[in-house]
Amino acid sequence: MDANRLEVSNTWADDDVIVDRLTVHYRDNRDTAALDGVSFSVPRGRVLAVVGANGAGKSTLFRALLGLVPVSAGTVRLFGKNASELEPFERGRLAYVSERHVELEHQRLSEVAAFRAAVYPRFDGAYFQALTDELALPRSSVIGQLSRGQRAAAVVGLALAQTPDLLLLDDPTLGLDPLARRRIIQAVLGATRARAITVVLATHELADVERVADDVTLLVRGAAPPAMELENFVRDACVVSVPLDADADGLRALDGVLHVWRRRADHEVVIRGDAAARRTTLAALPRPSVPRAVTFEELALAWLAHASEGRS
Amino acid sequence: MVHMGTHEDLPQHLRLYTTPGSPLPIYRQLVDQVRAAISSGKLSPGDALPSVRSVAEDLVVNANTVAKAYGELVRAGDVVSEPGRGVFVALRRPEVGPLERKRKLLAAVERVVAEAIAVGATRAELVAAVDEYCARAGVLPGPEGRHGRESA
Numbered sequence: 487m488d489a490n491r492l493e494v495s496n497t498w499a500d501d502d503v504i505v506d507r508l509t510v511h512y513r514d515n516r517d518t519a520a521l522d523g524v525s526f527s528v529p530r531g532r533v534l535a536v537v538g539a540n541g542a543g544k545s546t547l548f549r550a551l552l553g554l555v556p557v558s559a560g561t562v563r564l565f566g567k568n569a570s571e572l573e574p575f576e577r578g579r580l581a582y583v584s585e586r587h588v589e590l591e592h593q594r595l596s597e598v599a600a601f602r603a604a605v606y607p608r609f610d611g612a613y614f615q616a617l618t619d620e621l622a623l624p625r626s627s628v629i630g631q632l633s634r635g636q637r638a639a640a641v642v643g644l645a646l647a648q649t650p651d652l653l654l655l656d657d658p659t660l661g662l663d664p665l666a667r668r669r670i671i672q673a674v675l676g677a678t679r680a681r682a683i684t685v686v687l688a689t690h691e692l693a694d695v696e697r698v699a700d701d702v703t704l705l706v707r708g709a710a711p712p713a714m715e716l717e718n719f720v721r722d723a724c725v726v727s728v729p730l731d732a733d734a735d736g737l738r739a740l741d742g743v744l745h746v747w748r749r750r751a752d753h754e755v756v757i758r759g760d761a762a763a764r765r766t767t768l769a770a771l772p773r774p775s776v777p778r779a780v781t782f783e784e785l786a787l788a789w790l791a792h793a794s795e796g797r798s
Numbered sequence: 799m800v801h802m803g804t805h806e807d808l809p810q811h812l813r814l815y816t817t818p819g820s821p822l823p824i825y826r827q828l829v830d831q832v833r834a835a836i837s838s839g840k841l842s843p844g845d846a847l848p849s850v851r852s853v854a855e856d857l858v859v860n861a862n863t864v865a866k867a868y869g870e871l872v873r874a875g876d877v878v879s880e881p882g883r884g885v886f887v888a889l890r891r892p893e894v895g896p897l898e899r900k901r902k903l904l905a906a907v908e909r910v911v912a913e914a915i916a917v918g919a920t921r922a923e924l925v926a927a928v929d930e931y932c933a934r935a936g937v938l939p940g941p942e943g944r945h946g947r948e949s950a
Contacts, residue, residue: 533860672858679851679861693818697859717823779821779912 502652502684503528503551507560510546520546523560526703526713530651531682534713535695538705539790544688545585547705548656551686552582564652578608581650583641585657585688591630595623595640599647606648614647620676621669635666642670646677653677655687659694667691671698692783704786706793711758716782722760723785724777727752732772738795742767745788756780756788812841812848816857821912824859828867830909833876836887838935847877847885 503526510521521543528534538544549555550562553570562569565576593601595618603609618625621639623632632640642658655674659667671694677683688705689695695702696716703713711719723744728737730752737746737755742763747754755774757767768774780788812835816824835841850868854861868885871877879885914924932938 532862668858675854675858675860679854696818696824697816700860700862717825720821720823776915778915779909781819781821782823783819 501527501529502565503534503686504561504563505547505551506563508547508550508557508562509559510543510550510555511558513556519558521550522707524705525560526701528684528686528701530684531678532700533678533685533687533698535699535702535716536686536688536705537690537692537695537702537786537790538688539794542705542707542793544705545656548582548584548654548686548688551654578606578648579650580652580654581645581648582654583645583656583658585660592628594626594628595632596625598629598640598644599625602644602648608649610647610649613649614643617643617646617673621673635662635669638662639666639670639673642673646673649681651682651684653683653685655685655689657688657690659689659691667694674698692786695786696782702782702786704789704793706789710793711789720780720782720785722764723756723758723780723788724764725780725784726755726757726768726771726774726777728755728771728774729753737771740767740770744785745792747788747791756785758785812845814848814853814857816859821916822909823863824857825863825867825870826909828853828864829870832867832871834935836876838937841887843887843889845887847887849884 505524505526508521508524509519512518512520524543524547526534536544536547546555550557551564551569553562553568553572557570564572565579567576599609599611599614603611615625617623621636621643623636623639623643627636629637629640638658638660642655645653645655653674658674659670662670674685674687675698678685685698687698699716701713702716702719704710727749730748732753734746734748734753737743737753742757742759744756744758747756752775755771757764757777759767764777768777812832814828814831816827820827822830832841832847841847847868848856850861850864853859853864857864868877868879872879872885875888877885878888910928911924914927919927929940932940
């Protein structure tokens with residue numbers, strides 16, 4: 487099979503990011519796939535949230551988006567070109583924030599900004615000044631002396647000041663307190679209001695996903711739902727409770743049952759599928775309660791639990 | 799300093815908000831709130847809605863989400879968009895046929911019932927809550943409405 491041939495519909499043609507059946511193997515273990523057949527696309531100006539368990543291949547995905555890992559199968563295309571073949575001026579259109587927040591410890595923030603301005607033609611110094619005010623960042627402080635939240639805000643601010651067309655954010659708010667998280671989210675959303683920026687955001691903060699994302703994709707082993715609009719994600723699912731005397735394994739085996747949470751008084755069953763499919767599943771359940779709508783968090787958790795059980 | 803914007807040029811009684819952990823997507827919450835404000839008279843025909851930008855900024859949500867909510871309100875005829883000027887409450891409720899009316903009502907009830915189930919309410923409690931809400935908001939007057947208003 488020719489891995490470079492793209493079979494995409496016309497609606498994808500202008501998308502800034504197209505990941506198509508991407509498979510990447512670990513360098514030291516050719517038998518194990520770090521990513522196995524991952525597909526999604528992000529149209530210009532939209533925000534895609536990537537939600538996954540630790541070890542689901544999130545960091546590998548970002549390295550693949552940066553064109554830094556050998557691809558075993560499938561393709562990664564940015565701005566219509568293979569991610570590993572971007573010219574320097576095309577690379578200048580994207581900014582990346584790693585979850586490690588690596589920066590030069592002994593430099594002042596203002597010095598780092600000056601360096602970035604010299605290296606990145608699109609770096610906007612005045613915008614960076616405004617961002618540091620918005621993010622409550624002391625420009626004259628040495629990076630190594632900043633708090634964890636300030637350091638995260640600094641790397642996000644530096645990335646935004648590059649005025650990228652594509653922003654890759656690998657868990658920028660990991661481990662931050664709520665206020666630090668909120669400031670960073672505000673800064674990113676502010677940037678997307680000012681310009682059409684395409685964003686790929688990996689995060690474990692499910693509440694932030696609802697605020698920030700247009701689309702969501704789950705990075706899980708085995709069968710995952712395709713990337714889709716956030717509201718469609720929760721629309722095709724519901725929750726019912728079933729008496730405890732029902733056999734949990736039997737419930738799990740039913741078509742359309744995504745996950746069964748065992749609770750003190752009953753089983754809580756998360757069902758997926760369109761309305762007709764859900765009715766079929768409901769009819770197969772013993773004495774189900776009236777179904778209720780599912781929250782994004784409930785559904786994401788059910789998918790992650792489903793994946794961790796290793797079912798296909 | 800985190801900047802908190804205000805809707806300075808807007809009717810002070812329209813306060814949009816988001817409910818974290820709701821089964822309703824944020825855009826749907828916004829649609830429902832604007833419709834409730836219109837049907838309760840808090841927003842009058844011709845009143846301006848806050849700009850997409852200011853709502854997105856104030857609520858710290860994606861501007862596309864707000865734009866989508868406004869788009870739905872425009873399509874449904876609740877509001878009209880005047881390019882370059884803003885979005886305004888429609889002067890007249892759109893005419894809808896009885897079937898369409900029933901369908902919309904059932905769709906609205908479905909969401910309310912789902913929320914009621916989520917909080918563990920009984921059917922009687924739900925009906926009582928609808929009466930109480932209408933009485934307080936002074937909308938949809940009926941036989942129950944008068945009692946509700948007196949007790950409120």
